[in-house]
Structure formats: C-alpha cells, structure tokens
Amino acid sequence: MTGPAPTRRSGRWIERWDPEDEAFWQATGERIARRNLWFSVLSEHIGFSVWTLWSVLVLFMGPEYGLTPADKFLLTSVVTLVGAVVRVPYTFAVAVFGGRNWTIISASLLLIPTVAAFVVMEPGTSYSTFLLVGLLAGIGGGNFASSMTNINAFFPLRKKGWALGLNAGGGNIGVPVIQLAALAIIGASGGPRVLLGIYIPLIVVAAVLAALFMDNLSSVKNDTGAAKDAARDAHTWIMSLLYIGTFGSFIGYSFAFGQVLTNGFGRTPLQAAYLTFIGPLLGSLIRPLGGWLADRYGGARITLWNYVGMAAATAVLIVASMQKSLPLFVSVFVVLFVLSGLGNGSTFKMIPGIFQAKALAKGLEGEAAVAHGRRLSGASMGLIGAVGALGGVGINMAFRQSFLSYGSGTGAFVAFLVYYGVCFAVTWAVYLRRTAARVPAATAASEAKSQLSYAEV
Structure with a gap:
C-alpha cells in the first residue's frame, strides 16, 4: 500500500506531514525523516563541540595566563549557563523560521564564538575578555533544543525514543570529539588556535549541508499557548x-x-x-540505547534504576576521592558518565509519553490525542532542556566551592549523591508508585490506569 506523498511549497517547506499514518510513513515519511535526522545530528554535534570548547581551552591555559582553578571553574560555569538559557528561545525558533532554516542560522552563528576565541586566545588577555568570549560560546548549547524540537516533529511516537536518543547522542559526541582533537594537538605541541582553526571550516560545512538537504515542516507552528500550558504543567518541572x-x-x-x-x-x-x-564518548554512544530501552520497557523504569546506579557510582567516587586513588576514580567516573548518558535517553523519551498519556486521560483519541501530546511535548522539551543544562552550572559551581573549601572535589560528590537520591524518590513517587490500594474502590480502576500509563512512558 502506498501512502500519499507529502505536499510541498517553495523553500523546502513540507505542507502535509503525518508520521502516525503507517502508509505515509512507509512510503515517503521515514526516508525524509531520517535524512533530516542525520544532518540535524551533524549541526548539533558541532554546536556541542563549540559549547564545550572552553572545557578544553582551559587545559591549554598554563601559569602564564594567570588564572586560578577557581577562575577556570567560573569560566566554564558561565559558558554552561548561557547554553542553558538560550535553549528556551532556540526551542521556539524552529516554529518561527522552520527547522531547516533555523539549523542554517544556528550553525552559522557558531562562527562568532569560534572566531572570537581564535583572536583572544593568548597570554596577557584579561580575564574579563575570556569571560565575555566564553559567554559567546554558550550559544552552542542552544542547538540541542532546536534540534530536538525539530526532530520530535518528524517521527511517530513509537519511534521517538530511538530518534531523539540518536539525535541527542550524536550531538553529545561533540564533547569527546573536541577533547580528542585537543589531545592530539597538545600531544603534537600545538596551540589552541590550531584547534579553533579546525572547527571554523567545519561550521561552514554543517550550515551548507543543512541548506542542501534538510526540510521545514509547516505543521510546526509557533504556539505561545503551548509554551504557557507546558510551563503550567507540573510534569514539565518534575521532568x-x-x-x-x-x-x-x-x-x-x-x-x-x-x-x-x-x-x-x-x-x-x-x-x-x-x-x-573516554567518559563523554561512552556516555554519548549509549544515549540512543537509553531511548531504545525506554521504548521497550518504559522510560520511568529505566530512569529509576539508572538513578540507583548513579548514586552507587557517586558513593564509590567519594571513597576514591578521599583515598586519592586515581585508577578507581577514573574508572568509576567513566561508569557515571555512561549512566548519565543512558538516563539522558530514558528521561527524554518520557516527555512525549507523559503528554500523550495526559491527552488520553482527557478523553482525546486518535489524531486529536497525538496532536495534543505533540504540541505540549515539543514546547516542554525546550524548558526541560534549559533547566536540565543548568545542572551543569551547578556541578561546576559545586566543584569550585568544594576546591575552595576543602581542596578536593569530595564535598561536591556528597551533594551529587543526595541529589540522585531525591531523583530516585521523585521518579518512583510520581511515575511508578501504585495507588490502587489507598483509594476508594470506585476510583481505584481509573487511578491504576493512570499510573500504569505513566509507568509506560
């Protein structure tokens, strides 16, 4: 059976897009969605590399730069902060400009922080200048939000865990790739400008390929009402x-x-x-697996047990930090990276599932339920992605304070352990706890149904 082809208008705009229609998906939808996915991954990958650029550049900044460890932690914190904040406008930019068009724009904008870093990266530059250029690099963090919002619209619900996991994982790999490039350059006695010089042409390539091979979806429209509804929904903030x-x-x-x-x-x-x-590489590669496991077993279940593993790994890190055992510390830190990547995939898969379940609970069915769930999940992804990235700011500031107060990172790891315990409790209480035994018989069935639907997200 052949489904109807997507209708188009000029400028690579697709007017009709219905991935939940199996005939449409098999005939033309899947091929188009996958093509957009691959080039979205490329642009997001470069964005992540630029965002995490300063985590590498600080390694080049020896005593001649006159920066203390606290200065460097503050520098990487402000980069992370800007990357978190710009995720909100980047989410809605897709609906304003179109997914393809915004990918071209957002990729091209990466030239600004990269060229600026190329200019100022030398001893004698003031710390305030480094902070300003670091702030510019933060825009690379926004590419994730717009990319995820765009790809979320291309794929049917049953494929979202895999597609979003692959899109995010491919982007996340930008972190270890730029670290590997820095390793090669440091090992060859090269300077930071060599690294920056490599990425400037890659940014241009990503923008050009997006222009040639990606598409805009007319069905993704700017909906300020969806943003307000998502912000008012408790599940947005829980996630x-x-x-x-x-x-x-x-x-x-x-x-x-x-x-x-x-x-x-x-x-x-x-x-x-x-x-x-090593850790960022493995954490990036496993993110699609987290999405796939969430598709198969339910994101809430995978997320719950993932937090058990993260808490256990952090407890071992506290011991390794106190004993100054480098082999144990590095090996367990890598495990923690892997678990964070797995959890990235499972938590993001939960988002469309939660809002789809809420649509069904409202009595909506079929395409109406799908449209309602897609509307709110797309809007919430930007908010969740932005707030989630703020965790990176918290981690860097926690390490900064821990080194200032105790001369080690042990105090920070204790705080992280407590937080993972809180996340475990929240996941269980909101998405997996059974309530039928504690509610009147008349409402037990509906309550149980609601809980089971959330358990499958």
Whole structure:
C-alpha cells in the first residue's frame, strides 16, 4: 500500500506531514525523516563541540595566563549557563523560521564564538575578555533544543525514543570529539588556535549541508499557548528536575572532569586529556540505547534504576576521592558518565509519553490525542532542556566551592549523591508508585490506569 506523498511549497517547506499514518510513513515519511535526522545530528554535534570548547581551552591555559582553578571553574560555569538559557528561545525558533532554516542560522552563528576565541586566545588577555568570549560560546548549547524540537516533529511516537536518543547522542559526541582533537594537538605541541582553526571550516560545512538537504515542516507552528500550558504543567518541572540529574551531570562532568584531574590528582594537561574524553564518548554512544530501552520497557523504569546506579557510582567516587586513588576514580567516573548518558535517553523519551498519556486521560483519541501530546511535548522539551543544562552550572559551581573549601572535589560528590537520591524518590513517587490500594474502590480502576500509563512512558 502506498501512502500519499507529502505536499510541498517553495523553500523546502513540507505542507502535509503525518508520521502516525503507517502508509505515509512507509512510503515517503521515514526516508525524509531520517535524512533530516542525520544532518540535524551533524549541526548539533558541532554546536556541542563549540559549547564545550572552553572545557578544553582551559587545559591549554598554563601559569602564564594567570588564572586560578577557581577562575577556570567560573569560566566554564558561565559558558554552561548561557547554553542553558538560550535553549528556551532556540526551542521556539524552529516554529518561527522552520527547522531547516533555523539549523542554517544556528550553525552559522557558531562562527562568532569560534572566531572570537581564535583572536583572544593568548597570554596577557584579561580575564574579563575570556569571560565575555566564553559567554559567546554558550550559544552552542542552544542547538540541542532546536534540534530536538525539530526532530520530535518528524517521527511517530513509537519511534521517538530511538530518534531523539540518536539525535541527542550524536550531538553529545561533540564533547569527546573536541577533547580528542585537543589531545592530539597538545600531544603534537600545538596551540589552541590550531584547534579553533579546525572547527571554523567545519561550521561552514554543517550550515551548507543543512541548506542542501534538510526540510521545514509547516505543521510546526509557533504556539505561545503551548509554551504557557507546558510551563503550567507540573510534569514539565518534575521532568526538569530529573533531567538536571542526567543531562546536567553529563554536561557538568564534561566541563569539569579535566580540571578535577589536574587540580585534585596533580595530572598535567596532557595526562588529563588522555582520560577526559573516554567518559563523554561512552556516555554519548549509549544515549540512543537509553531511548531504545525506554521504548521497550518504559522510560520511568529505566530512569529509576539508572538513578540507583548513579548514586552507587557517586558513593564509590567519594571513597576514591578521599583515598586519592586515581585508577578507581577514573574508572568509576567513566561508569557515571555512561549512566548519565543512558538516563539522558530514558528521561527524554518520557516527555512525549507523559503528554500523550495526559491527552488520553482527557478523553482525546486518535489524531486529536497525538496532536495534543505533540504540541505540549515539543514546547516542554525546550524548558526541560534549559533547566536540565543548568545542572551543569551547578556541578561546576559545586566543584569550585568544594576546591575552595576543602581542596578536593569530595564535598561536591556528597551533594551529587543526595541529589540522585531525591531523583530516585521523585521518579518512583510520581511515575511508578501504585495507588490502587489507598483509594476508594470506585476510583481505584481509573487511578491504576493512570499510573500504569505513566509507568509506560
């Protein structure tokens, strides 16, 4: 059976898009969606690399730059902060400009912080200048939000966990890739401008490929009402709390790992660079698996047990930090990266499932339920992604305070352990706890149905 082809207008706009129609999906939808996914991944990948650029550049900044460890943690914190904040407008930019058009614009904007860093990256530059240029690099963090919102619209609900996991994971790999590039350059006695010079043409390539091969969806329209509804929904903020624990951990540790090794374990920048890329690489690669497991077993279940693992790994890190055991510390930190990546996939899969379940609970059916769920989940993703990225700011500031107060990162790890415990409790209480035994018989069935629907998200 052949489904109707998507209707188009000029400027690579697709007027009709219905991925839930199986005939449409098999005939033309899947091919178009996958093509947009691959080029979205490329642009987001470069965005992540630029966003995390300063986690690498600080390793090049030796004593001649005159910066203290606290100065460097503050620098990476402001980069993370801007990346979190710009995720909100980037989410809605897709509906204003179109997914393809905004990918071209957002990729091109990455030239500004990269060229600026190329100009100022030398001893004698003032700390305030470094902070300003670091702020510019934060725009790379926004690419994730617009990319996820765009790809969410292309795929049917049954494929969202895999597609969003792959899109995010491919972007996340930008973190270890730029760290590996820095390792090669440091090992070859090259300077930071060599690294920046490599990325400037790559940004141009990403923008050009987006222009040639991506599409805009007319069905994705700017809906301020959806944003307001998502902001008023308690699940948006509950999922933000959980996403702080997963993605906030991933991006925060990515920025901080090298500095923790140099300041807490006396590693040289080259020695640290040999180790820092492993965790982000594995955490990025496993994110699609987290989405796939969530599709199969339910995101809430995967997220719950993932937090058990993250808490256990953090407890071991506290011991390793206190004993100054570098082999144990690095190996368990890598495990924590892997778990944060797995949790990234499972938590983001929960979002469309939650709003789809709420649509069904309202009595909506069929396409009306799908449209309602897609409307709110797309709007909430930007808010959740922004708040989640703020976790990276918290992690860097926690490490900064811990090193200032105790001379090590142990105090920060204790705080992270407590937070993961809170996330475990919230996941269980909101999405998995059975209530039928504690409600009147007349309402037990409906309550149980609601709980089971959320358990499957």
